[in-house]
Amino acid sequence: MRRHKFQREGVVCLSLFVLFLLWSPSVLAEEEKGPALPDKFMIRGGYGYVFNADTTFSINGASGIGTTIDFARQLSGQREDSMWRIDTMYRFNDKHSVGFNYYDVQRRGQRVLNADFTIDGTTYAAGGNIQSELDIQLYRFFYNYSFHHDEKVELGISPGLYFANIKAQFSSNLTCTGGTACGTGTGVSGGSTESFVAPLPSIGLFVNYHFTPRLLAQARFDWFYVEIDQFKGSMNEMYLGLEYRLFTHFSVGTAFDRLNIDLKNKPEKSSGWRVENDWNIVYLYGSLYF
Numbered sequence: 001m002r003r004h005k006f007q008r009e010g011v012v013c014l015s016l017f018v019l020f021l022l023w024s025p026s027v028l029a030e031e032e033k034g035p036a037l038p039d040k041f042m043i044r045g046g047y048g049y050v051f052n053a054d055t056t057f058s059i060n061g062a063s064g065i066g067t068t069i070d071f072a073r074q075l076s077g078q079r080e081d082s083m084w085r086i087d088t089m090y091r092f093n094d095k096h097s098v099g100f101n102y103y104d105v106q107r108r109g110q111r112v113l114n115a116d117f118t119i120d121g122t123t124y125a126a127g128g129n130i131q132s133e134l135d136i137q138l139y140r141f142f143y144n145y146s147f148h149h150d151e152k153v154e155l156g157i158s159p160g161l162y163f164a165n166i167k168a169q170f171s172s173n174l175t176c177t178g179g180t181a182c183g184t185g186t187g188v189s190g191g192s193t194e195s196f197v198a199p200l201p202s203i204g205l206f207v208n209y210h211f212t213p214r215l216l217a218q219a220r221f222d223w224f225y226v227e228i229d230q231f232k233g234s235m236n237e238m239y240l241g242l243e244y245r246l247f248t249h250f251s252v253g254t255a256f257d258r259l260n261i262d263l264k265n266k267p268e269k270s271s272g273w274r275v276e277n278d279w280n281i282v283y284l285y286g287s288l289y290f
Contacts, residue, residue: 037213037214037245037248037289038248038249038289038290039091039289040090040091040289040290041088041089041090041091041289041290042087042088042089042090042287042288042289042290043086043087043088043287043288044086044087044088044253044285044286044287044288045084045085045086045087045285045286046084046085046283046284046285046286047082047083047084047085047283047284047285048082048083048084048085048103048257048281048282048283048284049080049081049082049281049282049283050080050081050082050083050105050279050280050281051079051080051279051280051281051282052079052279052280053072053078053079053080053081053105053107053277053278053279053280054070054071054072054079054276054277054278054279055070055071055072055077055107055134055136055275055276055277056068056069056070056071056275056276056277057069057071057168057273057274057275057276058119058267058273058274059119059120059168059194059273060120060266060267060268060269060270060271060272060273061118061119061120061121061122061270061271062121062270062271063121063270064268064269064270064272065118065121066118066119066120066272066273067116067117067118067119068274069117069119071107071109071132071134072109074115074117075109075111075130075132076109076110076111077107077108077109077132077134078107078108078109079107080107081105081106081107083103083104083105083106084103085101085102085103085281085283085285086101086102086103087099087100087101087285088100088101089144094146094149095145095146095147095149096143096144096145096146097143097144097146098141098142098143098144099141099142099144100139100140100141100142101138101139101140101142102137102138102139102140103137103138104135104136104137104138105135105136105137105138105279106133106134106135107133107134107135108131108132108133108134109130109131109132109133109134110129110130110131110132111129111130112127112128112129112130113125113126113127113128113129113130113172113174114126117130119168119170119192119194120192120194122170122175122176122190122191122192123175123176124170124172124174124175125172125174125175125176127174128172128173128174128175129172129173129174130170130171130172131170131171131172132168132169132170133167133168133169134166134167134168135166135167135168135169136164136165136166136167136277137164137165137166137167138162138163138164138165138259139162139163139165140160140161140162140163140202141160141161142158142159142160142161142202142204143158143159143160144156144157144158144206145157145158151210151213152209152210153207153208153209153210154206154207154208154209155205155206155207156205156206157203157204157205157206158203158204158205158206158220158222159201159202159203159204160201160202160203160204160222161199161200161201161202162199162200162201162202162235163197163198163199163200164197164198164200164261164263165195165197166195166196166197166198166275167193167194167195168193168194168195169191169192169193169194170191170192170193171190171191172190172191175190175191194273196265196273198233198263198265198275200224200226200233200235200261200263201224201226202222202223202224202235202237203222203223203224204220204221204222204223204237205220205221206218206219206220206221207219207220213245214244214245215242215243215244215245216242216243216244216245216251216253217241217242218239218240218241218242218243218255219239219240219241220237220238220239221236221237221238221239222235222236222237222239223235223236223237230265230266230269230272231263231264231265231266232263232264232265233261233262233263233264234260234261234262235259235260235261235262236259236260237257237258237259237260238257238258239255239256239257239258240255240256240257241253241254241255241256241283242254242255243285243287245289248289249288249289249290250286250287250288250289251286251287251289252285252286252287253284253285253286253287254282254283254284254285255281255282255283255285256280256281256282256283257280257281257283258278258279258280258281259277259278259279259281260277260278261275261276261277261278262275262276262277263275263276
């Protein structure tokens with residue numbers, strides 16, 4: 001219930017901001033007709049606030065055993081983070097363009113365990129103090145094909161490829177290996193670091209709409225589903241943004257981004273893993289155009 005409340009608040013805040021700009025006389029005042037604004041090459045960077053992040057995962061050891069763990073609820077993991085994000089795009093012409101996105105979300109947790117957890121063959125025993133860190137880096141390469149592009153509206157499709165670089169670190173003062181629980185009196189400090197990269201092909205739709213030559217609204221919807229051998233994955237992302245061209249080569253903007261990922265690789269077997277992750281991002285940025 002709380003997660004859905006924050007999701008609604010994020011969308012409402014962005015919608016109110018859009019309405020404010022639309023009704024602001026200073027923004028929608030008649031703009032003088034001038035030369036076309038450049039958009040051959042764009043580089044965008046800014047601050048992102050991640051909130052309502054939820055991650056559930058399991059990492060199996062040689063025996064194929066791994067506890068399913070809710071990072072926030074069971075490890076007191078953070079549900080928020082602040083990060084820097086970069087986006088680029090290069091247009092070959094009105095119909096074809098390519099782009100790249102990157103950002104990195106890091107969250108930490110610390111608590112005394114009230115139950116045994118097994119992660120990659122290591123059991124973290126109840127009563128031990130566990131420190132954890134979850135780092136998810138997202139890289140995305142995409143190609144845009146615009147099947148309609150005029151002065152007001154651009155509509156297109158966007159095949160792409162995400163790379164999710166997932167790294168998890170755990171350490172505790174009460175661990176053991178070779179079993180599902182530690183015996184009474186076991187007091188061994190230990191830990192593990194797990195990392196894996198998941199390529200995620202995607203297909204998307206995008207809309208760019210110019211309310212005025214300087215005021216631009218952007219929307220993207222990307223998704224994928226794949227099931228190959230013992231790997232199964234799905235993803236969907238929604239991006240809603242608004243930016244204003246302050247100067248010929250510089251814009252400022254804000255966006256709301258919602259991402260869901262569900263990945264499973266040999267989930268019931270040795271070295272198998274699964275990750276379910278979703279979060280919301282509010283993004284404030286500046287863009288350079290050439």
